[in-house]
């Protein structure tokens with residue numbers, strides 16, 4: 001299958017002995033001019049890249065308090081060293097969160113602190129050489145920006161922020177990552193990450209309507225660009241056709257239909273994902289986010305709802321108000337934006353949906369908390385609602401639900417291994433190895449509770465699991481959308 | 497006036513100035529840098545008072561560290577709590593008359609000295625023998641522990657083995673606080689203890705000891721999770737403002 005070995009799933013998740021440099025070869029394809037230019041980045045490594053990088057770091061230190069505090073505050077206590085799934089799966093010590101940070105911190109100390117200028121060796125400061133840039137490129141593309149380490153650091157040091165900053169610096173000197181940057185370009189040019197043009201999208205949605213009609217005998221609508229709809233649904237473009245994503249989209253449509261909520265997708269903002277966050281670029285993140293505001297204004301909707309997507313929900317929940325707000329033109333009775341799970345959960349609570357749990361009786365389900373939902377956002381009114389609401393939905397539509405081990409879910413959840421702009425085939429080894437802790441936990445519930453399906457609410461998680469489950473002896477179709485479960489259980493009566 | 501008297505007087509004036517000004521400048525830098533986005537590590541409190549509680553549980557109990565690793569937590573906590581009590585105990589050398597509560601904690605201060613030393617030795621052992629922590633350690637990380645261990649050990653040694661004329665030491669520091677010079681005893685151990693403490697004060701603002709003020713400015717811990725309810729905007733310059741602000 002590949003030129004690397006899938007890690008062995010053992011009885012317990014072990015903290016591996018260090019194997020220095022075993023992942024230093026792992027690097028995604030470098031971006032080219034055609035992908036760099038639309039984002040406002042130089043097309044190739046600029047001549048005075050060292051100076052540009054040092055200056056860019058200086059600028060970020062002044063404009064991002066978190067980065068400055070994180071650079072100074074680490075005491076090398078080691079609490080985070082065994083918390084990263086990429087370290088646990090690869091044994092490469094550079095994948096320990098603090099060691100990853102130190103690749104930037106060493107340069108920070110060398111050029112921006114007194115002791116680093118005077119006694120570099122003493123304080124672990126290092127010159128920004130080509131070799132260091134190489135290591136940056138390798139190891140800052142071995143971080144899925146999942147924030148698991150930030151939960152455990154006594155100072156809340158968030159390696160995700162350090163990774164974003166370093167990727168931003170690398171883009172500034174012209175060493176960007178092809179995968180993320182190409183996709184951002186597509187979102188700008190065509191409106192979504194898959195590069196699905198408007199007419200193709202319209203066709204797809206029409207096809208969905210026919211399919212659902214065939215299945216249920218009910219006319220469920222999947223509308224596009226419908227002015228005056230109540231809800232603008234913004235969902236990851238994977239939902240438009242790929243399995244298991246599309247089954248989730250079918251589910252959203254059924255929920256809206258049964259609740260009698262008029263809704264629409266937008267061809268202008270036909271993508272919830274915002275890869276700007278992955279590359280740490282405020283400008284690009286803002287540009288992508290603005291499309292959603294524009295679409296909402298243009299279509300005259302009253303609410304914005306996001307489909308199942310982890311990092312998109314982070315950007316939506318935590319950043320959208322800052323980047324593209326204020327949203328005072330929307331209905332103030334609803335939070336802006338809302339997650340589709342919040343909508344469905346509310347409807348279930350109010351008894352507005354008729355659900356037949358037995359429709360899912362052939363499934364024994366567990367739930368994978370996606371990192372950006374778990375550690376960078378919320379659902380509902382109370383902290384931790386992001387853990388409760390999806391589970392309550394699943395329990396409302398399934399008779400058999402089992403959680404994975406407590407230290408692998410909730411705020412301690414392990415990344416699927418493909419987040420943060422790493423969901424690309426050129427990083428397959430990393431993705432497979434990084435999935436180890438989750439696969440370990442899945443194996444446990446499989447053996448103990450006979451779990452057959454892993455439900456998730458993130459497009460990246462779903463794609464990643466479809467790809468890596470077979471490496472660990474599972475079936476690729478064991479991963480399902482939460483709204484696929486809803487879709488199967490919802491009783492569709494023709495509306496009177 | 498002996499050389500030591502003058503030398504240590506100047507040293508402590510300088511060290512105090514460097515500590516206060518250095519840390520003060522760093523705090524200003526932290527405070528001035530904008531936090532452009534809401535990035536609390538969730539689940540996070542949704543209100544300011546909730547955030548105060550979260551911060552308190554971090555500062556007082558090292559809550560996140562507790563979740564992470566019980567060994568580092570117990571050793572680190574013993575060291576910090578010990579240090580706090582020892583520092584408070586030392587207040588008696590800088591006050592006359594000595595405040596009652598400082599008198600009351602004196603015996604605890606002594607145990608605290610041992611707890612502090614034990615914690616430090618444990619932390620150093622981990623740094624030396626746990627492969628992962630050894631890997632992330634620079635020479636300065638070892639030296640910092642050695643420095644603290646030496647300070648604690650020299651202090652305890654003065655208490656239990658080679659006593660110094662503590663009354664004279666107190667006179668000396670009380671004097672310094674009023675810019676008067678009294679003679680400082682010159683036992684070598686005292687010299688070492690004072691020298692190392694001054695060194696610690698001097699490197700504070702340029703070392704990882706900045707984690708102390710840093711924690712209070714850490715956005716993943718000190719931000720409330722209220723991004724949908726309250727629009728968070730700290731744009732640095734007008735040029736960075738989102739179009740939405742000018743548009744509507």
Ligand code: SF4
Pocket residue numbers: 073074075076077078079080081097098152153154155156157
């Ligand atoms: S837990 Fe935080 S302070 Fe400790 S080593 Fe990791 S990043 Fe540094």
Ligand code: SF4
Pocket residue numbers: 083084085086095096097100142143144145146147148149150158159160163415
């Ligand atoms: S953010 Fe996640 S992937 Fe990155 S270092 Fe921390 S634990 Fe690892």
